[in-house]
Amino acid sequence: MIEATEVHKYYGRFEAVRSLSFRISTGEVVGLLGPNGAGKTTSIRMITGYLPPSSGRIAVCGKDTISHTLAARQNIGYLPESNPLYPEMRVRDYLTFRARLHGVRASKRQSAIAKTLDRCWLSDVSRKRIGYLSKGYRQRVGLAAALIHNPPVLVLDEPSSGLDPTQILETRRLIRELAKDRTVLVSSHVLPEVERTCDRVIIMARGRVRADGHPARLLARLERDHPPLHVVEVLVDSRSGHGQSGSWAGDVPRILSQIRAVPGAKAVAHEWVSAARPTPDPTQHSPSGSTPDLASRAGGPGSDWVRLLVTPEAGHPDLREQIARTLNKGLVLYRDLERRLPTLEHLFSSIIEADSTNPTATEHRESSQEAA
Amino acid sequence: MTRLLALTSREFSSFFRTPLGWVVIAIFLCLSSLFFVQNAVRPGEPATMRGFFAVWWGLLLFLAPAISMRLVAEELRTGTIEPLLTAPVGEGTLIASKFFAAVLFLLAMLVPTAVYVVVLDTLSRPDYGPILAGYAGLVLLGMLYLSVGTLASTLTSSQTLAFLGTLFALLLLDFAPARIAPSLPAPIDGLIMAIAPSERMKDFARGLIDTSHIAYFLAASLWFLTLASLVLQSRRWR
Numbered sequence: 001m002i003e004a005t006e007v008h009k010y011y012g013r014f015e016a017v018r019s020l021s022f023r024i025s026t027g028e029v030v031g032l033l034g035p036n037g038a039g040k041t042t043s044i045r046m047i048t049g050y051l052p053p054s055s056g057r058i059a060v061c062g063k064d065t066i067s068h069t070l071a072a073r074q075n076i077g078y079l080p081e082s083n084p085l086y087p088e089m090r091v092r093d094y095l096t097f098r099a100r101l102h103g104v105r106a107s108k109r110q111s112a113i114a115k116t117l118d119r120c121w122l123s124d125v126s127r128k129r130i131g132y133l134s135k136g137y138r139q140r141v142g143l144a145a146a147l148i149h150n151p152p153v154l155v156l157d158e159p160s161s162g163l164d165p166t167q168i169l170e171t172r173r174l175i176r177e178l179a180k181d182r183t184v185l186v187s188s189h190v191l192p193e194v195e196r197t198c199d200r201v202i203i204m205a206r207g208r209v210r211a212d213g214h215p216a217r218l219l220a221r222l223e224r225d226h227p228p229l230h231v232v233e234v235l236v237d238s239r240s241g242h243g244q245s246g247s248w249a250g251d252v253p254r255i256l257s258q259i260r261a262v263p264g265a266k267a268v269a270h271e272w273v274s275a276a277r278p279t280p281d282p283t284q285h286s287p288s289g290s291t292p293d294l295a296s297r298a299g300g301p302g303s304d305w306v307r308l309l310v311t312p313e314a315g316h317p318d319l320r321e322q323i324a325r326t327l328n329k330g331l332v333l334y335r336d337l338e339r340r341l342p343t344l345e346h347l348f349s350s351i352i353e354a355d356s357t358n359p360t361a362t363e364h365r366e367s368s369q370e371a372a
Numbered sequence: 373m374t375r376l377l378a379l380t381s382r383e384f385s386s387f388f389r390t391p392l393g394w395v396v397i398a399i400f401l402c403l404s405s406l407f408f409v410q411n412a413v414r415p416g417e418p419a420t421m422r423g424f425f426a427v428w429w430g431l432l433l434f435l436a437p438a439i440s441m442r443l444v445a446e447e448l449r450t451g452t453i454e455p456l457l458t459a460p461v462g463e464g465t466l467i468a469s470k471f472f473a474a475v476l477f478l479l480a481m482l483v484p485t486a487v488y489v490v491v492l493d494t495l496s497r498p499d500y501g502p503i504l505a506g507y508a509g510l511v512l513l514g515m516l517y518l519s520v521g522t523l524a525s526t527l528t529s530s531q532t533l534a535f536l537g538t539l540f541a542l543l544l545l546d547f548a549p550a551r552i553a554p555s556l557p558a559p560i561d562g563l564i565m566a567i568a569p570s571e572r573m574k575d576f577a578r579g580l581i582d583t584s585h586i587a588y589f590l591a592a593s594l595w596f597l598t599l600a601s602l603v604l605q606s607r608r609w610r
Contacts, residue, residue: 050454050608052609073458076458080455082454084454086452088386089382101378101460103374
């Protein structure tokens with residue numbers, strides 16, 4: 001368990017971390033996000049006992065990182081961002097050194113090393129010098145060094161840095177597996193990675209926590225405040241811009257006005273789909289009640305696809321049905337009707353953007369009701 | 373204790389994992405053997421190693437900074453200090469391990485010089501008292517120099533600066549008291565001269581092992597190591 005209470009950190013007069021408070025329980029995988037200079041590394045260094053807070057308190061497994069620093073550090077497995085290693089040492093020797101450093105008993109040392117080598121896919125390079133290993137392997141050595149003493153708290157700064165896609169997948173699986181009976185704090189810049197790995201994210205900006213909660217719930221909140229963009233592609237006549245009789249190709253002004261009339265649609269923009277020679281296929285939606293000969297009528301010469309971008313008003317998160325009905329009613333052929341749901345990247349950029357325009361913005365924190 | 377041993381053995385073996393350790397040993401053994409052959413193994417010369425030790429004390433001025441310059445500076449430069457100081461290891465333990473490893477390396481350099489004693493024994497009947505005292509003085513002086521070097525190494529991440537800083541400090545420690553003391557009044561000049569290790573080495577050269585000298589070298593080494601530990605601790609609070 002990691003518990004931070006009103007932690008501040010000053011470098012001279014510069015306040016690197018301001019009023020940091022959180023509690024991470026056993027079994028949680030928490031992602032720490034933020035742009036460069038947000039205070040992530042400083043926070044991690046304070047948690048691991050490398051730096052003392054200027055004020056406030058951090059406890060790891062109930063041990064204060066300053067007054068009981070050695071006991072607190074014994075409970076932490078730490079992979080620093082730069083993953084510093086001794087290049088002249090062999091992998092097994094380095095892990096033996098780390099095991100001795102963390103007080104792993106001699107009787108259990110060899111089995112702990114063998115298990116960690118296997119867990120981090122290092123068995124085949126255990127006798128190689130670290131300096132001769134690729135970046136991916138070195139990253140795994142750093143991860144193995146953090147795990148060697150089987151700590152209850154893991155702090156991993158960019159754990160998947162330098163790994164190939166298969167290894168990233170394996171690392172994610174390993175972190176999830178490790179988190180069953182541990183507390184895991186992961187700092188990463190790869191947001192989709194964090195979204196898949198973490199139960200909870202803490203987003204920092206300018207030394208302050210700006211959001212704290214389950215990614216899905218934070219995204220739902222973002223979705224409520226900023227309804228997702230709706231996108232649909234419609235077939236129009238590209239020669240005259242007007243629909244022709246007997247064709248599925250509609251005309252842009254008419255379609256735009258129809259969509260604007262959909263209740264809840266705030267704004268509609270459009271763009272031509274480049275080099276889109278429409279090829280009718282069975283997945284395309286056709287207006288109900290009609291008997292179109294798609295092969296001959298849609299996608300004929302002079303017709304082209306236009307992408308409509310519909311921004312809903314707040315409180316109207318899903319307009320897909322209304323848009324589909326409107327297009328059907330106007331006998332317009334359309335495809336790819338979708339809601340562009342916000343991702344963690346959207347959440348991240350909206351928070352960073354809000355922070356840069358309003359540094360005193362309040363924190364997005366899940367309420368207890370939401371968390372429940 | 374396990375942690376101290378783990379750190380010391382890693383540090384000690386790191387001297388031999390790179391060519392640096394071997395090269396330093398080779399160069400200094402080469403130089404010392406030349407001096408030994410030129411000064412001690414000559415017809416009519418007394419079977420002593422006094423000349424050999426005098427050369428070694430001079431070489432130590434350069435040797436100790438070369439050994440100690442990388443001890444902490446290298447960890448600071450590469451960032452390996454971070455995993456060390458986030459492991460359950462105190463700064464004092466870390467500094468002690470670095471120092472012990474450096475002293476062990478110095479001893480490893482001295483071990484091959486036992487050949488010279490064997491050579492002397494074969495050729496003549498040497499007096500072992502001054503030889504033992506000479507080795508004891510060499511180790512004690514080495515400890516003092518290495519502790520100064522350890523302190524300099526914690527002050528910078530540049531090995532060159534650590535080397536030059538140590539060299540400057542050692543020259544100051546060795547030669548400044550003899551220059552300054554004569555111009556100072558009675559009680560102070562004695563105190564200043566007591567600081568100089570070179571004065572105490574004269575006794576060791578004569579074959580005299582004085583416990584006050586031993587206490588001086590050990591206490592001075594401990595003093596510099598404590599300072600080094602405090603400097604390392606203070607890095608956290610900056």
